[in-house]
Amino acid sequence: MNLADARTALARARRVAVLTGAGISAESGIPTFRDAQTGHWARFKPEDLASPDAYFRDPELVWDWYAGRYRDVMAAMPNAGHNLLAQMEQEKGDGFFLATQNVDGLHARAGSKRLVELHGNLTTARCEVCHRVEDLPAPQDFTPPPTCATCGGRMRPNIVWFGEFLPEAALEAAADAFAAADVALIIGTSGVVYPAAGLAFETLDRGGTVIEINPTETDLTPRLSFSVRETAARGLELLLGA
Structure with a gap:
C-alpha cells in the first residue's frame, strides 16, 4: 500500500x-508522563506519583503532581x-x-x-466514596484535594494508575x-x-x-x-x- x-x-x-x-x-x-518529571519531580519514580499505593501513602504529594499537570494541560490548546x-x-x-x-x-x-x-482525564476528579466524576475548578481556583459535591467525600484524580484496570x-x-x-x-x-x-x-x-x-x-x-x-x-x- x-x-x-x-x-x-x-x-x-x-x-x-x-x-x-x-x-x-x-x-x-x-509533555509525556515521564517528560513531565522535571525539576522537583525528577527524583520520583512513576509509581511514586501514579499508583494506588502512592496515593494511600501520600495523597497530598500525588495531588500536587496532578494539579501541576492540570495547570499545564489547561494552558494548552x-x-x-x-x-x-x-x-x-x-x-x-x-x-x-x-x-x-x-x-x-x-x-x-x-x-x-x-x-x-x-x-481517564486529569481535568476531572472521582469521588472515593460514591464514585461521582466532576470537572475540576479552573486552575486559578483549584486547591487540592477536591471534595465531592454529592457526598462530601475526598476525590482522587480520575486517572487509571499503574496497577489498575x-x-x-x-x-x-x-x-x-x-x-x-x-x-x-x-x-x-x-x-x-x-x-x-x-x-x-x-x-x-x-x-x-x-x-x-x-x-x-x-x-x-x-x-x-x-x-x-x-x-x-x-x-x-x-x-x-x-
Missing part, C-alpha cells in the same frame, strides 16, 4: 476507528491533529470512533464526541469499534502499552486496513498496512488532503 492507496481507503471507509497516544498532543506542548479528527467525525458520523490513551482532554475540547478516554465499558466499546472498522488509524503511540496496542489487530484480523502515523517506527509497524512517517497533524493532513 502507498500513500495514494491509503488516502483512497480512508476516503471510502464507512467505519473508521482511531487510537491516539502522546504523539498527537506533543504539538500542543503537552488543541492542535491541527485534534481538529482534523473532530472534522473527520463530522464527515463519517456514526461510523467514526476515537479511543485515546491521553488524559489531557484536548480531543473533547477540539469537538470530538464519539470518544473514549482509556486512561482500564475502564471495562470503554475498552469494550473500543474493541467493538476496531473490530467493525474498514480503516483504523493508529496515531502517535508507541504500540507497546496493552491492551490498547492490541486494538489494531481487531481490525487486521477481520480484513480491515490499519494505517499508522508516527515519525518513527514502532513495534506495530511491521504488521500494519501502511505507515506515514510524519507528526500526527502533518500525517493527517497528508491522508486527508488537507
Whole structure:
C-alpha cells in the first residue's frame, strides 16, 4: 500500500476507528508522563506519583503532581491533529470512533464526541466514596484535594494508575469499534502499552486496513498496512488532503 492507496481507503471507509497516544498532543506542548518529571519531580519514580499505593501513602504529594499537570494541560490548546479528527467525525458520523490513551482532554475540547478516554482525564476528579466524576475548578481556583459535591467525600484524580484496570465499558466499546472498522488509524503511540496496542489487530484480523502515523517506527509497524512517517497533524493532513 502507498500513500495514494491509503488516502483512497480512508476516503471510502464507512467505519473508521482511531487510537491516539502522546504523539498527537506533543504539538500542543503537552509533555509525556515521564517528560513531565522535571525539576522537583525528577527524583520520583512513576509509581511514586501514579499508583494506588502512592496515593494511600501520600495523597497530598500525588495531588500536587496532578494539579501541576492540570495547570499545564489547561494552558494548552488543541492542535491541527485534534481538529482534523473532530472534522473527520463530522464527515463519517456514526461510523467514526476515537479511543485515546491521553488524559489531557484536548480531543473533547477540539469537538470530538464519539470518544473514549482509556486512561481517564486529569481535568476531572472521582469521588472515593460514591464514585461521582466532576470537572475540576479552573486552575486559578483549584486547591487540592477536591471534595465531592454529592457526598462530601475526598476525590482522587480520575486517572487509571499503574496497577489498575482500564475502564471495562470503554475498552469494550473500543474493541467493538476496531473490530467493525474498514480503516483504523493508529496515531502517535508507541504500540507497546496493552491492551490498547492490541486494538489494531481487531481490525487486521477481520480484513480491515490499519494505517499508522508516527515519525518513527514502532513495534506495530511491521504488521500494519501502511505507515506515514510524519507528526500526527502533518500525517493527517497528508491522508486527508488537507
